[in-house]
Amino acid sequence: MSSLWTPSGEHFPEKDEEGPAQPPPRVPGVSPQDASTEEAQAEVEAMRRQLANTPAEIVVANHCYGLFELAAIYLSQTPPMLFQAQLAIDGLGYLLAGLQGRLGEAEPALLEALSQLRLAFVNIDGAEHTAQETDAASADG
DSSP states (O other), rough: OOEEEEEEEEEOOOOOSSSSSOOOBBBOOOOOHHHHHHHHHHHHHHHHHHHHHHHHHHHHHHHHHHHHHHHHHHHHHHOOHHHHHHHHHHHOOOOOOOOTSSSSHHHHHHHHHHHHHHHHHHHHHHHHHHHHHHHHHHOOO
């Protein structure tokens, strides 16, 4: 039996001996799509209110942590995605340099995280170059 997906979840219509499954009862004047749209709009408004009541230094620091995570993900791939990681690391570095002294208590941790990323990048990049040189030497020899 097939199911019916709706914004409120997946439904499995019951088979009637006398005919096809009946649709769920409708609320007069409100379509299911309108109800889900209204719910989504209410959620967006609630998030906007919460964001407006959060200091910008916290929001910006959170985005910096996102760049840290992005760089770490690229560095952890096999093979590492060095160009992509470098872009995320550089973006984080420029943000931290440009906002120096303005990110509150998160700033020291972000600077340490940036240092760790840069060190990891150099180590991984060096290992990649060493592996390439070893492969080239093996092919020549």
